[in-house]
Amino acid sequence: MALFDKSDSAQLVVLSLLAEGASYGYQLTKDAATRSSGTLRLTPGVLYPMLKSLETEGLITSSWEEIKAQGSAEDGTGRRRKWYRISPKGRKRLEQRIAAHRAYTALIDTFLGGRPQEERP
Amino acid sequence: MALFDKSDSAQLVVLSLLAEGASYGYQLTKDAATRSSGTLRLTPGVLYPMLKSLETEGLITSSWEEIKAQGSAEDGTGRRRKWYRISPKGRKRLEQRIAAHRAYTALIDTFLGGRPQEERP
């Protein structure tokens, strides 16, 4: 949002999906949609730039893999798929993002709840 | 955030504060800071444009009030304070924002929790 760290939900979502196991772009898009019953649309314009920046930050790693077509001799020009894996650093970041998210919802609940929180000196 | 309605927390905060009673800009800034133990900084650059847009949308109303200084004859050129009040429409919007926020946190928890939700056909 602003004001208080937007706690970047998109990043949180992608990192948490990758924390469950390696995946690739298209799959992540589908997983996000499935999990959210269609409400969360992780479009290419959002996803790929983010994966790139995550990799630049060293939070994930990537590697290409050849996809074997049914009746294709492996001539080396088949379709390729880019797998992403979360790094230890990425896991730490995910923990932070989760913490930030909890803090954020707690903060909002402060306002929703009405009364200010008790101060502990 | 994007992807799924940023659920505009700043607006939610201001509306919820006004739902507790009329207030004015400077006070809202202070309240926000107090409630959040200083983490939420509702700066002028954020607050005033927002109050304006909230009023344009008919979610809040405003009225000026003269502030009486200690030893001042009320000559009509004292300091003025602009009070804001939430409108019925604003209360409805607040409810919506709260609902959106709940939906948002529920969605994030879906990813944090791991397993996808059961589908109800």
Added chain:
DNA sequence: ACATATATATCGCCGCTCGATATATTGGCG
């Protein structure tokens, strides 16, 4: 007297979002 607090308000830079677009391969269906 002067600094600080109260009080409201605007402007515009910067950065991010994400719709549009591009491209190539593979699978299914009539």
Added chain:
DNA sequence: CGCCAATATATCGAGCGGCGATATATATGT
């Protein structure tokens, strides 16, 4: 076999919005 939909990855830039910087005026405390 021809064609469309699905699979798969990727870039670009217009447009929008957040918010730091800035402006202005009064009131209070020292």
